[in-house]
Amino acid sequence: MNKLNKIWNKPVNIADQMVLVGIFLAFLYWALESFLNVFSPEEVSFYRQLFGPNVSEMWMRLIVLCLFLIFGSHVRFTINKREKAEAALRESYRKLQNARMATILGLAKLAEYRDEGTGTHLERIREYARILAQELANSPRYRSIITRDFIDDIYQSSILHDIGKVGIPDAVLLKPEKLTDEEFAIIKRHTLLGGDAIKAIESQIEGQSFLKMGRDIAYNHHEKWDGSGYPAGLSGENIPLAARIVALADVYDALTTERFYKRAYTHEKSRQIIVDLKSTHFDPEIVNVFLRLEAKFDEIREELLKVETGWIELPAHTLGGQLESGAN
Ligand SMILES: [Fe+2]
Ligand SMILES: [Fe+2]
Numbered sequence: 001m002n003k004l005n006k007i008w009n010k011p012v013n014i015a016d017q018m019v020l021v022g023i024f025l026a027f028l029y030w031a032l033e034s035f036l037n038v039f040s041p042e043e044v045s046f047y048r049q050l051f052g053p054n055v056s057e058m059w060m061r062l063i064v065l066c067l068f069l070i071f072g073s074h075v076r077f078t079i080n081k082r083e084k085a086e087a088a089l090r091e092s093y094r095k096l097q098n099a100r101m102a103t104i105l106g107l108a109k110l111a112e113y114r115d116e117g118t119g120t121h122l123e124r125i126r127e128y129a130r131i132l133a134q135e136l137a138n139s140p141r142y143r144s145i146i147t148r149d150f151i152d153d154i155y156q157s158s159i160l161h162d163i164g165k166v167g168i169p170d171a172v173l174l175k176p177e178k179l180t181d182e183e184f185a186i187i188k189r190h191t192l193l194g195g196d197a198i199k200a201i202e203s204q205i206e207g208q209s210f211l212k213m214g215r216d217i218a219y220n221h222h223e224k225w226d227g228s229g230y231p232a233g234l235s236g237e238n239i240p241l242a243a244r245i246v247a248l249a250d251v252y253d254a255l256t257t258e259r260f261y262k263r264a265y266t267h268e269k270s271r272q273i274i275v276d277l278k279s280t281h282f283d284p285e286i287v288n289v290f291l292r293l294e295a296k297f298d299e300i301r302e303e304l305l306k307v308e309t310g311w312i313e314l315p316a317h318t319l320g321g322q323l324e325s326g327a328n
Pocket of ligand 2: 161162250
């Protein structure tokens with residue numbers, strides 16, 4: 001009975017529907033011919049030419065029915081083959097995507113490793129960025145901008161935001177004390193180094209929209225809504241949307257996790273800091289979206305912190321440091 005239920009509830013695809021319709025029409029044709037009990041004289045001579053002079057009308061009907069059935073199963077067979085080829089293509093595309101994602105994550109982790117250890121900062125950032133983008137897509141203002149592709153792209157490219165840190169010397173990047181102005185100027189360069197590196201890759205590969213978004217994010221994730229950020233001092237909607245989203249995700253993560261220069265703040269305290277920075281550091285609409293999603297942020301953080309594999313032991317540090325200087 002269970003098996004029957006399963007078969008009955010199985011969704012019928014278009015190919016199956018076509019075959020069922022074909023079989024139904026074949027039976028209808030056969031039934032009509034039987035009911036009327038005649039083939040027209042032209043049909044009879046046509047079938048006799050085809051199947052021989054002694055073939056009876058009953059055989060003609062059976063042969064025609066068989067031809068319908070053979071045609072139907074041939075259609076099904078062809079469609080089956082096409083569906084299998086499509087499934088194989090989809091599977092290899094999926095594997096390619098996964099390999100690409102793993103490679104990007106590996107490279108991005110190399111850049112993060114020096115100052116953020118072996119944690120899951122990047123995995124958290126991409127989850128935060130994705131849910132923010134998904135929720136923003138519900139607003140009429142962003143519905144046409146935040147497409148399925150935008151969400152896929154931000155998931156992949158957000159992890160490249162700090163890739164430019166590879167070009168910052170240890171003495172500055174890992175300095176526990178407050179940075180001098182000169183040192184902070186060096187730290188700021190990670191946005192340009194990262195953006196330029198992605199731009200160089202982009203020029204070698206065509207049609208990879210996540211790289212264009214990755215470049216926007218790397219260049220602009222430290223810009224602030226009121227224009228007081230870096231490197232270009234862009235303000236408001238002049239800051240690319242993806243960078244505005246990642247800016248909030250990155251700061252939330254920096255606040256709620258332990259860094260070598262600070263201890264972790266609670267979700268509540270971090271939430272309050274973000275609210276206080278609404279319309280100065282952050283796009284006010286993105287802060288509103290964050291507030292709607294805050295329970296999910298808390299959940300993702302807790303889940304991903306559980307799977308962290310280790311932590312580099314670095315000197316004890318005071319609060320503030322680079323975060324307050326804006327180098328998260
Ligand atoms: Fe950064
Ligand atoms: Fe970061």
